[in-house]
Amino acid sequence: MNGRKLQDVAREVAEELPASTMGHPFGPEYEVFKVSGKVFMLLTEVPGEPVVVLKADPEDSEALRQQHSDITPGYHMNKRHWITLAPGQTVDPGLVRELVTESYRLVVAGLPRADQPVDPERFGIAEEDG
Structure with a gap:
């Protein structure tokens, strides 16, 4: 999957999550x-390549x-608790969707x-079972 597609899938999922907001507190990049x-979730470029940090x-x-x-470990984040998804052959749209949703659930928990817009224990589980 190329970098733009990677970010597009991640952005699409994030925008659909309850109470999700997007801003640029660290600058336009x-x-x-x-x-x-x-x-x-953060979307940025490392160096010049679009990545997703979750x-x-x-x-x-x-x-x-x-x-x-x-x-790889999270770019400019705690390496134990954050990961970076880069474009390539080993990450597909389904995995991106799953990891964005899981990142959201971890933060909500x-x-x-x-302040929890959803129950983090049950959110997204019915979709997977259905």
């Missing part, structure tokens, strides 16, 4: 997606990096219950 004020469970993050050469 970063599209930053938040839920209730907390970052769950939150990930540390154990999942390690496994993903071992299985996919196009997934860390919010106070009153």
